[in-house]
Amino acid sequence: MRAKLCIILLCLSSLTLTGCQSSGKIETASIIENVSIAEDNGKICYTFYTLTGGDKPWGIKIPASSFESACDLAEREYIPNLSLSKLELLMIEDTLVDKVMKNDIEYISTQPSFSPAALVTLCDKKTIEKFAETTREQNLIEEQLILLKNNNPEVNISYLSVFNNFESDKNSEFTVGYITCGEELSVNEKKLKKD
Numbered sequence: 001m002r003a004k005l006c007i008i009l010l011c012l013s014s015l016t017l018t019g020c021q022s023s024g025k026i027e028t029a030s031i032i033e034n035v036s037i038a039e040d041n042g043k044i045c046y047t048f049y050t051l052t053g054g055d056k057p058w059g060i061k062i063p064a065s066s067f068e069s070a071c072d073l074a075e076r077e078y079i080p081n082l083s084l085s086k087l088e089l090l091m092i093e094d095t096l097v098d099k100v101m102k103n104d105i106e107y108i109s110t111q112p113s114f115s116p117a118a119l120v121t122l123c124d125k126k127t128i129e130k131f132a133e134t135t136r137e138q139n140l141i142e143e144q145l146i147l148l149k150n151n152n153p154e155v156n157i158s159y160l161s162v163f164n165n166f167e168s169d170k171n172s173e174f175t176v177g178y179i180t181c182g183e184e185l186s187v188n189e190k191k192l193k194k195d
Helices: 002-018 023-028 067-076 096-107 124-131 135-151 159-167
Strands: 031-039 041-050 057-064 088-093 119-123 175-181 184-195
Touching: 002 067, 023 041, 031 057, 031 096, 031 124, 041 067, 041 096, 057 124, 067 096, 088 096, 088 124, 088 135, 096 119, 096 159, 119 124, 119 135, 119 159, 124 135, 124 175, 135 175, 159 175
Parallel strands: 031 088, 088 119, 119 175
Antiparallel strands: 031 041, 041 057, 175 184
């Protein structure tokens, strides 16, 4: 009887010590925290910034025609086990709004793996460059967007609210956040007209 009890206890303890089979996927996942979309030498580039504890963000720039294509290419060739479940911020250079915003926001909104709390904003080229320098800038932009939304509830800062406005028949335009970077960071509002 004791021998059977010992064998059962050993089997149970081996199950708890080995952990889940899928836990390896979490350990090897490349978690993306932020994405910026900018034009570089005439090409649209998606820069995926991984979750990091350091002061300098680590990003991979991928030329692509859409967010979907960039994700596919990133996972296939540059960032194995790409995970966008913790995406916090999507920044789009203002000159690309007509080329990518509606389609990219629509793609993100149809994917169950994206966080519904992710923020989206337009910005100028200099802000994208500053964004790549320090994680502090990335955190500051997120804080400023939330303050903007608190001061003006009409401003759409989440990709879901932007998606809903693109899909709605109610208005011909809506307001989003717009970030510029001169001497210091400035967060404003920008009206977008729907096609």
